[in-house]
Amino acid sequence: MALACQKCINPDCAAEFECSQTLFKCPQCGELLDVVYDWDRVQVPKRLADFAGRWASRDNRLDFSGVWRFRELLDFCADKFKVTIGEGQTILQQNDALARTLGMKPGCLFLQYEGLNPSGSFKDNGMTAAFSHAGFVGAKSSACASTGNTSASMAMYAHSCGMKCTVFIGSGRIAFGKLSQAMDFGGRTIQIAGDFDDCMRQVQDVCSQLNIYLVNSLNPFRLEGQKTIMFRIIEQLGWRVPDWIVVPGGNLGNSSAFGKAFDELKTLGLIDRIPRLAVINATGASTLSDLVNEKKLRWNGGNIDQSIIDAYYDDLTAKNFSPHTCASAIEISRPVNLKKCLRALDICDGVVLAVTDDEIVDAKAQIGAYGLGCEPASAATIAGLKHLLADGTIGKGETVACVLTGHQLKDPNVTVNYHKDKQGPFSNPPIEAPNDLDEIIKIMNS
Ligand code: F0G
16 A cells, blocks of 8 residues: 555545545545555654754755645655645744733733735645645646635645636625635636535536546645644644644634644654644534534544434525625535544544624734734634633633634725724724824824
8 A cells, every 4th residue: 555545534434545546525435535644654753843853954845834844744645746835834822912811821822823824824734735636646727615715725826836726706705805816816716606505516516527626625635734733833832732722613624634633643652642622613604513512413433423414404405594704714504524523523522612703803803902913714713712711611721722714814894894883892993183283193192
């Protein structure tokens, strides 16, 4: 066997396929696929700290990448196929000022700012891996459905490696900052009269009929790249694991990738404990929270009760439900990685909750006020953290890393409206002043 292969996550199937195949679901049973490794043959460093040596050789483009400098932990293709545009140079900021307002102890709250990626969101971690695989299998054309960030990232990578790309977006459902990127990077944008879930359904059929490479998080290679967000958090904590990871939940790719990352690190003996995971939905798109908290859906060793999921989705269809939240990035009601996320919750003893749009925009302004901006979906983390601290799920002295998934400028409209229209207690609108020095000085001194 090669060092890596694709494997169906359904334990009753567990079919395996070579990495050179382009598949997005198990051809035998239709379930999701994982990339799995023959760890006995992969040359993994003995200690995570050994990866630090890569900084010294960062003139090597793969050592510079915050994804590929961990390449032994996602070793599914040869180096010559690896595409990089310097993704993953992101920071973990200790934010004591925000911690104080949340009643947490100093040194406990960290913000992993994935907005620093080249296209401004965490997606670049996954896209570098997906496009490396696309090159390996010789794909010529790529596509995705998107709430915005996937499209921006795909268009950036597609063009940097000479591939064509098509973006499917829901009409009126994506923030302008993101749409502007996809158009500027030359992606063909198809706006469907529907929501993200409609686009996701269509793009899967389009890709299989036209033999186009799909880069949504159904793609298991993409999720391999997203594992590295966790490696970098551990790296920046001096190779220690935090007590909690808090992440927004949309299509549930990140949460799935994080659970897999920790499971693998533990198996390899590279960490001694697994942090807990909190996945935060918006109340207007709360499928995961509803299924886990109300319907008690669990991973159950891979034997997931499909009838609970079917009944929930049938109900959404009967109500003609379409999700709605100001955090448009996570406005998703049929998350494709639901089952992998259930596995991650199992691995990480995870919790799920949903927060309102008002809580999201207030949290966003608080994050901004302490020096790191982010887009609304990312702020769901701090909004969720407030609840988890209040009900004692997270202790005030526990170490918490919140993943800020996208840049502040991705969705300027939400930010401008919050401040300008004084929508919340943290609004900071411009002060109107006459064109008169005395009046301006009066305002300055007030
Ligand atoms: N945060 C941001 C900024 C996102 O763009 C997304 C997903 C998420 C969180 C949710 O992450 O899907 O891994 O649970 N955006 C996708 C897109 C769906 O099309 O850009 P997830």
